[in-house]
Amino acid sequence: MRATILSCLLRRQGASRHGGATVVVALTLLACLPATVQAAAPPMSRPEIIARAESALGTAYTWGRESWNPDAGGGSGPDCSGFVLKCWEVPNTLLYQEEHGVNATISPRYTTYSFYNNLGPWGPISDRASLLPGDALVYNNGSAGHVVLYAEGDGWNYPVVYEAPYTGATVRRASRYLSSVYQPRRRYGLTDSSILLDNPTAVSVGGTDVAGNWTRSTSNPGYYGHNYQVRAATTATAWARWTPRLPASGYYNIYVRYTDGWNRASNARITVTTPTASATRYLDQRGGGGSWLKLGRYYLAGGYSPKKGSVTIYATGANGYVVADAVLFAPTN
Amino acid sequence: MNGTAPTPRPRSRLGPRSRAHRILQIGPFLLVGAILTLTPFLPQQAEAGGVGQSEEQVVVMPTALPEASDGSTVISLSWGEAPGEVGLNAPDGGERRGPESFAVASDGRIVILDSVNRRLVTVESPSSPTGTIPLQLRSPRFLAATTEQIHVLDADDDHCLQTFAWDGRLLADRDIHEEEGPVTALLLDSDGSPMIELAHDRTVAVGTPGEIHGLSAATPSSRGRPAGKGRDRWVTANIAGDGGARVEQRDDQRGLERSWSVEPSGRARVDHVVSLDSDPDGRVILGVRLRDVPGERRDTPGSLLLTRLDDQGGSLVLAESLYAYLGAPYAIGGDGRVYAPLAETAGYRIVVHSFPEVTR
Numbered sequence: 001m002r003a004t005i006l007s008c009l010l011r012r013q014g015a016s017r018h019g020g021a022t023v024v025v026a027l028t029l030l031a032c033l034p035a036t037v038q039a040a041a042p043p044m045s046r047p048e049i050i051a052r053a054e055s056a057l058g059t060a061y062t063w064g065r066e067s068w069n070p071d072a073g074g075g076s077g078p079d080c081s082g083f084v085l086k087c088w089e090v091p092n093t094l095l096y097q098e099e100h101g102v103n104a105t106i107s108p109r110y111t112t113y114s115f116y117n118n119l120g121p122w123g124p125i126s127d128r129a130s131l132l133p134g135d136a137l138v139y140n141n142g143s144a145g146h147v148v149l150y151a152e153g154d155g156w157n158y159p160v161v162y163e164a165p166y167t168g169a170t171v172r173r174a175s176r177y178l179s180s181v182y183q184p185r186r187r188y189g190l191t192d193s194s195i196l197l198d199n200p201t202a203v204s205v206g207g208t209d210v211a212g213n214w215t216r217s218t219s220n221p222g223y224y225g226h227n228y229q230v231r232a233a234t235t236a237t238a239w240a241r242w243t244p245r246l247p248a249s250g251y252y253n254i255y256v257r258y259t260d261g262w263n264r265a266s267n268a269r270i271t272v273t274t275p276t277a278s279a280t281r282y283l284d285q286r287g288g289g290g291s292w293l294k295l296g297r298y299y300l301a302g303g304y305s306p307k308k309g310s311v312t313i314y315a316t317g318a319n320g321y322v323v324a325d326a327v328l329f330a331p332t333n
Numbered sequence: 334m335n336g337t338a339p340t341p342r343p344r345s346r347l348g349p350r351s352r353a354h355r356i357l358q359i360g361p362f363l364l365v366g367a368i369l370t371l372t373p374f375l376p377q378q379a380e381a382g383g384v385g386q387s388e389e390q391v392v393v394m395p396t397a398l399p400e401a402s403d404g405s406t407v408i409s410l411s412w413g414e415a416p417g418e419v420g421l422n423a424p425d426g427g428e429r430r431g432p433e434s435f436a437v438a439s440d441g442r443i444v445i446l447d448s449v450n451r452r453l454v455t456v457e458s459p460s461s462p463t464g465t466i467p468l469q470l471r472s473p474r475f476l477a478a479t480t481e482q483i484h485v486l487d488a489d490d491d492h493c494l495q496t497f498a499w500d501g502r503l504l505a506d507r508d509i510h511e512e513e514g515p516v517t518a519l520l521l522d523s524d525g526s527p528m529i530e531l532a533h534d535r536t537v538a539v540g541t542p543g544e545i546h547g548l549s550a551a552t553p554s555s556r557g558r559p560a561g562k563g564r565d566r567w568v569t570a571n572i573a574g575d576g577g578a579r580v581e582q583r584d585d586q587r588g589l590e591r592s593w594s595v596e597p598s599g600r601a602r603v604d605h606v607v608s609l610d611s612d613p614d615g616r617v618i619l620g621v622r623l624r625d626v627p628g629e630r631r632d633t634p635g636s637l638l639l640t641r642l643d644d645q646g647g648s649l650v651l652a653e654s655l656y657a658y659l660g661a662p663y664a665i666g667g668d669g670r671v672y673a674p675l676a677e678t679a680g681y682r683i684v685v686h687s688f689p690e691v692t693r
Contacts, residue, residue, distance in 0.1 A: 080428065128604055129624050139657070146428035146657070156533040156606035157572045160515055166428050169472045172489045175517045175532070177607070179657045180636060209571065304572070 041121035041189035044089060049134035049187075052087040053149050053162040056171040061164045068171075077171050081111050083164040084136050084147050088187045090120055112138055112145030115185055125184040128159075129304075130247065134190070137161065139181040148176065150184075153245075194330040197242040199229045209306065212238025212315060214324065220259040222290025228259055228325035231315035238315035240324040245304040253297050253330045254311060258323040260289030265318035273310045275301045283313075285323055297332060387589040392640065394577075394601040401652040404673065404684035408443060408456050410463075411680040417463045419681050420449025431676055433660040435683065436478040439613070439667025442499065443683060444478050446485070446660075453483060455499060466501040474660065475519035477527060484527045488516035494527060494539055507539060522559045530558065533570075533606070557583065561615035566590070568617050570609045576602025580609065580619055580642060593642050595619070607637060607662060612669035617642040620663065622653070637662060639671060639688075647688035 055070035059077025066082025069075055078086060090110060110120050115138040118124060125135065131150045137159070138147040148163040151173060159178055164171045199216075214229040231238050246252075254272055258264075264285035271280045272295055279296065300309030309329070315322040412421045422430045432454075434446040443456040453466040453476075468485065470493060475486040482504060483497045496505040509529065518530040527539045535554040557569035565585035573579040576597035582590045595603065604624035611617050623636045637651040649671060654662055656676040663673040663686075671686040 127624060129602075144423045144429040153572075153605065154517070154532045154534065155571045157603075158517065158533055158605045158607075160532075163428075165472070166422075166430055170490055172472075173515060174474075174489060175515045177657065177661050179653050179655055179662070181655050182657060209573075 041187060042089060043189050043191045044187070045192050046132065046134035046190060047192075049087050049149070050151070052089075053083075053151070053173075056083060056087075056162075056164070057173060059171050061167055061169055061171065063167060074170075078164050080147050080164045081115065081145075083162070083171060084115070084149055085110055087134075087149055087162075088122070088136075090122075090187075112140040112147050113142075115147045116140035116145060116183065118185070121188045122185045123188065125186050128184055129245075131159075131184050132186075132195070132245075132247065134187070136185040136187075137178055137182040138185055139183065141181070148178070148182075194328060195244045195246065196224075196326060196328045197244055198224055198326045199227065199240070199324050209241040209243060210239070212236060214238070214240055214315075220261050220289070220323075222259045224257050224326040228323050230321050230323050232321055233265060233318040234315055236316065238322075239312050241306060241310050241312040242327040243304060243306045243310040244300075244327075244329045246300055246302045246309055246329065248331075249300065249302040251297055251332045252300050252309070253332055254295045255292040255328040255330070256283070256295055256311065256313075257292050257326045257328070258283070258285050258289050259325060260285050260287050260323075261321070262286060263321050265315075265320035265322045268318050268322045269314040269316075270295065271312045271314075272296065272298055273306060273312065274298050275308050285320070289323075292328060300329070388591045390591070390593045390642070392593050392595045392642070394595065394598045394603075394638075399648075399650055401650045402686040404671075404686040406682050407672070407685045408459050409680060409682045410445075410454070414450050416465060417454075419445060419447045419454055421676070421681075422449045429656070429658050431656065431658050432674065432681055433474050433658065434476040435660075435664065435672070435674060436476040436483070437664055437666035437672050438478045438480050440480045441666070441668065442478070442480070443672075444476060444483050444499075445681075445683075446473060446476050448473070453485065453497070455483075464499075464501065466497055468495075470495065475516065477519045477521050479521060479525040482525070484519060484521075486516070486519045486527075486529065488514070488529075494519075494529075496527070509539070518558070520558055523561065523565075528559065536567075557581075558609055558611075560611035560617060566615070568609055568611065570606045570619060572603065572606065576624060578603045578606055578619070578621060580617060582617060593617075593619070595621075595640075608665075610665040612641070612665060613667060614669065616669075618665055618671075639663070641688050649686055649688050651686065 056068045056077055058074050059068040060075065061079060062076045063079045065076060066078045066086050068077040114120050115122070115136060122136070125131065133150060133152055135150045136147055137150055139145055148161040151160045151162055154160060154175065158175055160173065160175050162171070162173050163176070212231055212234065214231045216227045217230045218227045229240055256270065266284040266286050268283040268285050269280060270283055271278050279298070281295065311327045313322060313324050411418045414420055419432050430449050432445045433448045436444050441458065445454040445456070447454045451468050453468060455464040455466065470485065470487040471490040473485050473487040474489065477484045481498070483499065484494060485497070486494045486509070488509065492509050494507040494509050495503060498504055514531055516529055516531060517533045520528045520530055520536060522528055522538065528536045529539060530536045535556055536558060537554045555567055557567035560566045560568045560582065566582065568580060568582045570578060570580045573594070578595040580593040580595070582592070584590050602624040603621045605622055607620040607622050609617070609619055618639055618641050620637060620639045623638060637653045639649045639651065641647040651663060651671070651673055654675060659674045659676055663671050666672050666685070673684050673686065675682040675684055
């Protein structure tokens with residue numbers, strides 16, 4: 001049952017017009033639950049959190065409610081803390097799969113006060129620079145509060161969040177200025193720390209991280225997210241680069257995804273940059289599209305820097321169209 | 334050269350001038366470390382070029398921030414729903430709400446998005462009465478204003494861009510179908526026509542009223558934000574490297590004109606770019622929020638840093654509002670000054686700040 005519902009959610013995410021540009025996929029953490037934890041959080045992946053958030057888009061903010069019907073395409077939705085609780089499947093709330101579509105509430109329950117003061121199975125993050133998709137940002141001043149789910153940072157690293165904002169509005173994915181009162185929080189029991197960067201990230205990183213006129217397209221199937229980027233062969237400078245914000249130094253398996261076609265390059269140059277070296281190989285994009293192609297296992301440094309860990313694909317010197325779609329960085333033991 | 338000054342980093346693009354010439358030009362303000370306190374972002378012009386060539390500057394962040402600007406109040410409104418007031422709502426749950434946006438026209442008039450009361454509040458001048466324009470939109474968040482028109486965008490629920498005259502007449506009502514977002518700003522081009530920015534990356538011109546405007550991948554767009562008057566000039570900003578940022582200015586005909594590389598210094602790091610604007614003289618203003626320093630609380634004001642990226646190198650620190658519901662923390666007025674909203678027990682204020690004159 002659970003698997004069925006999750007796969008349903010993930011399908012919805014794939015079909016959504018709000019599909020996340022950055023998604024962090026599944027597998028580690030589970031350790032170090034502090035003594036303040038009220039109840040253990042079940043293992044959960046970041047994609048599942050994001051998929052749940054996507055399934056709530058368009059539902060109407062309803063104070064005191066923590067459920068929504070992901071198949072209704074609207075209707076009554078959760079309030080802000082109910083939204084995050086359900087996306088996180090926090091114990092002591094009604095189970096998501098048992099409740100969706102039912103106008104049920106539970107009282108007392110976790111609120112923004114609980115999020116802010118770490119009174120549940122979550123904890124603080126040292127700073128916002130460490131935020132990953134599926135984390136939360138919360139404030140509570142004793143009389144009012146709000147909590148949002150972090151989706152990604154754009155090319156400005158400006159936060160894009162999922163939130164149930166207020167009465168009269170619907171759950172949305174929006175770019176929001178969040179002042180210093182918002183503190184970052186992370187759910188315990190997350191099962192993965194891989195990072196997936198879709199092509200909008202490569203585009204939005206702009207000046208320093210893309211060169212040449214890449215356009216977006218949906219012509220060929222098999223792309224990840226909304227679309228992919230494409231650039232005709234050229235002798236001019238033209239490249240796109242994915243730079244992850246890595247939580248820690250270590251070895252990562254790196255995968256690339258593209259859409260193939262007869263007019264694609266058979267010699268698309270792609271380079272992995274590590275703190276100590278660069279490795280180059282050539283992709284034949286006339287076949288093999290629509291799946292994750294492993295580039296190799298590399299040691300990358302934590303943080304965010306093209307010099308510490310990045311992947312760059314070039315249209316320069318190619319013999320056909322070059323596609324830049326998505327790159328996955330999966331930590332290895 | 335002074336040993337404490339940041340090292341100029343020549344980026345030899347096409348500049349015909351010598352680096353020594355440039356160092357002589359900027360030498361006086363590289364001499365004293367104290368100047369860093371007055372001008373947190375100190376531009377260092379590396380090399381320059383003529384027509385068709387680009388110019389690059391390295392801007393080094395300070396190790397210590399100057400005091401936040403106090404500014405001066407231009408308008409103060411009480412909380413409430415009567416004329417001349419703006420609403421504040423502290424619900425049982427959900428986000429507290431107050432005015433979520435405001436805009437300043439080039440003649441100094443101010444329009445405030447009074448979200449709670451579902452209306453616009455117009456302020457002709459600090460001493461004159463205010464006006465109100467009712468709104469039917471559910472979730473308007475973005476505003477832009479010229480001396481003739483006020484544009485209001487609801488990108489979240491009603492997907493609509495409405496245009497009003499300052500006297501309240503509805504001039505246009507456009508459906509906006511966001512297919513790829515999120516919307517990050519409502520901007521004006523050099524003619525005062527509205528443009529919608531997506532993901533702080535590309536800008537889409539909004540066309541004729543009556544059409545349905547799709548913001549899809551196929552919609553013609555421009556990279557960056559419009560800058561300057563009478564020319565097709567665009568600026569972009571991006572996070573670059575570890576705690577830095579990069580700004581580029583392009584012209585449709587001439588390509589890349591200028592660029593600025595903002596580099597970290599000490600423990601100061603850019604967390605994210607807050608805004609990228611230009612003043613009436615076409616000078617680019619970069620606003621950043623500084624990254625939290627582990628072990629130090631950042632819930633005190635003072636982490637918003639604005640830098641005018643011109644040869645003067647003027648910088649300004651703003652007290653970051655503790656109220657996220659006020660929307661973007663500042664806006665650049667038509668007079669080139671910086672307007673910032675404040676929420677207090679008594680009511681809502683807009684404070685104006687000016688870039689300090691840089692003493693060389």
